[in-house]
Amino acid sequence: MRGLIPPQAYDLYELITERAGRSLILPPDRAPQDRCPLFPTSVVAESLLDRLISNSHQLFMNGAGYRPNQRPRAAAGNTGKKAG
Template sequence: MRAGHTFRFAPTSRVLADLAGGHADGSWAHRLRAYTKPDLLILDDFAMREFTPAQGDDLYEIVNERPARSIIVTTNRAPEEWYPLFPNQVVAANPSWTGS
């Protein structure tokens, strides 16, 4: 916490692995809150490889559950290069990703 604000930093691959574990053991909603509750979420190394349908859905849920909270993504790809990495193109086109 810095100046009263909370944040969470994590590599995107670890976030997705953690949420996959939540699907497996029934703790997904609890785990999701860990990524939607902080004032700022920083996803490191975003879009390094293709996402599975479940991973794409999990990312969609993270973004949509944070309407008034910021997300920073670090990536080596331009946002338009993300589309082919998502199995569901509607998820990739979510305007929340680019602030549109």
């Protein structure tokens, strides 16, 4: 994830605020404390995380990820360069 510019952060904030109390699934790739620096101000980050966490059910899953098993296998000897 990259840092959000102010319009993106405020749009995300409005989206989360509108969805409060409804079903929303967010599969995070970072811990909440690691997300704060992605926002332009700590006020927006704290408020957004508070809305997400206050009425949430959190599932913590440990183990190997699913995606590495779904990557296409590279052809033997394929260097990614085109012949010719």
